[in-house]
Amino acid sequence: MSAADVTSVAYLVAAVLFILGLKGLARPRTAPRGNLLGASGMLVAILATLLDRSIVDFRVLLAGLVVGSAIGAVLAVRVQMTGMPQLVALFNGFGGGASVLVAGASFLAVVDEGLVDNQLAIAAALTALIGVVTLTGSLVAFAKLQEVLSLGGFRGQGVLRAVLAVVAVAAAVMVVVSPADTGWFWLLVGAGALLGILGTVAIGGADMPVVIALLNAFSGLAASTAGFVLDNPLLIIAGSLVGASGVILTQIMCTSMNRSLFDVVFGSMATGGVVADADEVYGDRVTSTSAEEVAMILEIAERVVIVPGYGLAVAQAQHAVRDLMRTLNDAGTEVVFGIHPVAGRMPGHMNVLLAEAEIDYECLLDMDQVNPTFAQTDVTIVIGANDVVNPLARTDPNSPIAGMPVLNVDESRTVVVIKRSLGAGFAGIPNPLFAADGTLMLFGDGKKAVLDVVAALLNA
Amino acid sequence: MTLLIALTLFVLAVFLGMELISKVPATLHTPLMSGSNAVSGITLIGALVSAGTDHSTLTTLLGFVAVVLATINVVGGFLVTGRMLSMFSSGGRKRS
Numbered sequence: 001m002s003a004a005d006v007t008s009v010a011y012l013v014a015a016v017l018f019i020l021g022l023k024g025l026a027r028p029r030t031a032p033r034g035n036l037l038g039a040s041g042m043l044v045a046i047l048a049t050l051l052d053r054s055i056v057d058f059r060v061l062l063a064g065l066v067v068g069s070a071i072g073a074v075l076a077v078r079v080q081m082t083g084m085p086q087l088v089a090l091f092n093g094f095g096g097g098a099s100v101l102v103a104g105a106s107f108l109a110v111v112d113e114g115l116v117d118n119q120l121a122i123a124a125a126l127t128a129l130i131g132v133v134t135l136t137g138s139l140v141a142f143a144k145l146q147e148v149l150s151l152g153g154f155r156g157q158g159v160l161r162a163v164l165a166v167v168a169v170a171a172a173v174m175v176v177v178s179p180a181d182t183g184w185f186w187l188l189v190g191a192g193a194l195l196g197i198l199g200t201v202a203i204g205g206a207d208m209p210v211v212i213a214l215l216n217a218f219s220g221l222a223a224s225t226a227g228f229v230l231d232n233p234l235l236i237i238a239g240s241l242v243g244a245s246g247v248i249l250t251q252i253m254c255t256s257m258n259r260s261l262f263d264v265v266f267g268s269m270a271t272g273g274v275v276a277d278a279d280e281v282y283g284d285r286v287t288s289t290s291a292e293e294v295a296m297i298l299e300i301a302e303r304v305v306i307v308p309g310y311g312l313a314v315a316q317a318q319h320a321v322r323d324l325m326r327t328l329n330d331a332g333t334e335v336v337f338g339i340h341p342v343a344g345r346m347p348g349h350m351n352v353l354l355a356e357a358e359i360d361y362e363c364l365l366d367m368d369q370v371n372p373t374f375a376q377t378d379v380t381i382v383i384g385a386n387d388v389v390n391p392l393a394r395t396d397p398n399s400p401i402a403g404m405p406v407l408n409v410d411e412s413r414t415v416v417v418i419k420r421s422l423g424a425g426f427a428g429i430p431n432p433l434f435a436a437d438g439t440l441m442l443f444g445d446g447k448k449a450v451l452d453v454v455a456a457l458l459n460a
Numbered sequence: 461m462t463l464l465i466a467l468t469l470f471v472l473a474v475f476l477g478m479e480l481i482s483k484v485p486a487t488l489h490t491p492l493m494s495g496s497n498a499v500s501g502i503t504l505i506g507a508l509v510s511a512g513t514d515h516s517t518l519t520t521l522l523g524f525v526a527v528v529l530a531t532i533n534v535v536g537g538f539l540v541t542g543r544m545l546s547m548f549s550s551g552g553r554k555r556s
Contacts, residue, residue, distance in 0.1 A: 018499050018502075019476065019480070021495070021499070022477070022480045022481065022492075022495075022496060022499070023480050025484075025488065025491060025492045025495045025496070025541075026480060026481055026483065026484040026488065026492065027488075028485065028487060028488060028548065031488060031491060031545050031548070032542065032545045032546065034495070035491070035495050035538060035541045035542050035545060036542075038495055038498065038499050038538065039498070039538040041499075042498070042499070042501070042502065042504075042534055042538070045502060045504075045505050046504065046505060046508070048505075049505040049508050049509065050508065052508075052509055052512075054509060054512070054513050055508070055509060055512030055513060056512065056513065056514045057512055057514060057520075058512060060511045060512060060520060060523070060524050060527075061508055061511055061512050061527060063524070064507075064511055064523075064524050064525075064527030064528045064531060065527060065531050067528050067531075068527060068528040068529070068530065068531020068532045068534075068535065069531055069535045071528070071532045071536070072531060072532040072533070072534070072535035072536030072537075072539065073535055073536065073539055075532070075536045075540075076535070076536040076537075076539035076540035076543065077539065077543070079540060081544075081547075084490060084494075084540075084544075087494075087536075087540060088490070088493060088494050088497065091494065091497050091498070091501075091532070091533050091536055091537050091540075092497055092533075094501075094529040094530070094532050094533040095497060095500045095501050095503065095529075095530065095533040097526075097529050098501070098503045098504065098507055098526040098527075098529040098530035098533065099503045099506075101507065101510075101522045101523070101525055101526035101529070102503050102506040102507050102510055102522075102523070102526045102530075104522055105510035105518075105519040105522035105523050105526065106506070106510060106519075108516070108518065108519055108522075109510075109513070109515045109516070109519050112515070112516065119463050212493070213493065216493050216496065216497055216500075219497060219500045220496065220497075220499075220500040222500075222503070223500045223501075223502055223503040224470060224473075226503050226506055227466070227506075228466055228470075229506075230506045230509070231461050231466070232505070232506060233461060233466070233469055234502060234505065235502055235503060235505070235506060236466055236469045236470050236473065237469055237473045238473075238499050238500065238502040239473075239500060239502065239503075240469075240470050240473035240474045240477060241473050241474075241476065241477040241480070241496070241499065242477070242496045242497070242499050242500040243474065243477065243500075244473070244474045244475070244476075244477025244478045244481065245477050245478075245480065245481040245492065245496050246493075246496070247478075248477075248478055248481050248482060249481075249489060249492070249493060252489075339486060341486055341489075346489075346490060346493070347486075347489035347490060347493060348486055348487060348488065348489030348490035348491070348492075348493070349490065351486060351487040351488075351489070351490065352490045352491075352544055352547075355487075355544070355547040355548045356547055358547070361487045361548050364486075364487055366485065366486045
């Protein structure tokens with residue numbers, strides 16, 4: 001068997017390990033093993049590639065591997081769970097960026113040898129565009145999540161995006177028509193980079209889960225098209241596996257927000273409908289409460305549902321919530337968490353935060369699991385969530401969020417909402433839940449409010 | 461590899477990916493995303509060839525940067541996924 005055959009067989013083994021790894025990652029009990037299988041597949045692929053006889057200089061390779069491993073390991077070990085959305089965005093971007101560079105290096109080498117065909121040029125152009133959009137889009141998402149950038153949309157953005165898209169498509173066509181002029185390739189990369197920035201800069205915080213999932217799909221797709229450039233089956237297989245799973249996650253996120261992907265990317269909220277005036281909705285019907293009163297209600301409750309939102313992450317209240325859960329459990333009260341699919345800033349954000357606080361994932365219920373149980377719930381505690389518990393989504397067909405699946409917390413006997421103020425959520429509409437008869441508002445910082453309730457429970 | 465075979469692989473892998481992921485519970489959305497993202501760092505093997513081939517200084521440089529970025533993606537991605545999953549598996553169970 002030649003060295004090339006050994007490499008091919010090793011790539012097949014790696015592809016199988018990736019498939020088994022992804023399969024494992026889809027089930028809680030097998031997920032850690034799935035992750036290990038995926039990592040093993042990657043190791044096999046790397047070792048097999050080092051057998052490639054066109055590699056003449058290993059010093060550059062080793063330097064790159066060592067530097068990259070060190071940076072990656074430090075980032076992965078140091079990150080706080082609240083910073084996970086940023087890190088995932090950053091890794092996505094690096095993957096996309098690597099694909100662009102690989103396609104670029106390979107394209108330039110083949111052009112120099114005068115061996116370019118249409119297939120290679122088309123694949124290189126696609127990789128450049130998708131990869132660079134992934135890179136700059138992810139960097140913007142990272143900056144927004146890290147809160148070093150708070151830019152919004154601006155006038156004329158749509159026009160500018162259209163112009164850039166035309167430039168990118170024209171440059172891509174020229175790459176195929178006239179590959180020897182490599183300037184077109186770099187123009188394509190430049191236009192794509194600006195498109196990625198403009199495409200993400202205006203996207204609002206609550207839409208972030210969709211954006212992160214979409215960028216994840218893009219990073220896979222870019223690896224896959226890079227496989228067409230390099231004529232490498234493993235890149236094609238692994239890249240499209242990731243692309244497909246990213247697309248499915250994106251779809252789940254969009255469905256959960258009742259928004260189309262188009263609306264998210266082009267930054268338009270559902271139109272139509274008259275947004276009620278906040279004063280009209282709230283009037284003097286909002287009941288404010290104290291930690292002591294909440295503790296008294298919780299003492300006689302048999303079943304409590306906690307509904308976390310992005311505010312929980314901002315207030316870093318996950319450990320306080322765990323204390324509340326344990327205090328109630330010790331008193332014999334059943335506590336579960338009801339988690340909306342788009343709560344937080346990335347898919348599954350709340351689950352990761354609560355897992356960090358050592359809350360068993362079996363206590364974390366999906367929307368479909370928890371919604372039928374609100375009618376048998378004594379107290380629902382909403383922490384830092386707004387639009388995802390707004391009953392208008394069900395009752396008012398003219399509301400901007402009409403039809404969005406929400407948690408029906410208003411069906412429980414008492415609802416306690418922990419929130420800083422009556423300020424509107426991302427949708428910019430008032431929430432009649434806050435003025436409902438069974439709702440008590442506990443105003444204040446999420447973490448402090450929860451700790452106050454725990455203290456009141458322990459002192460009683 | 462002919463274009464037709466490459467396209468066949470692409471389409472089959474997309475369908476396979478959709479089948480594998482279609483019923484993943486919300487709890488695993490983040491680890492799945494970061495784990496699959498680490499897999500998409502497979503572009504590293506292309507970067508290794510670009511960086512190691514003695515073609516031109518420019519392609520070696522592009523390859524080197526690509527190796528660094530892809531390695532960050534791969535190593536960081538698998539490590540952070542492992543960290544998250546270890547919290548899931550030990551969470552709460554220690555108490556019961």
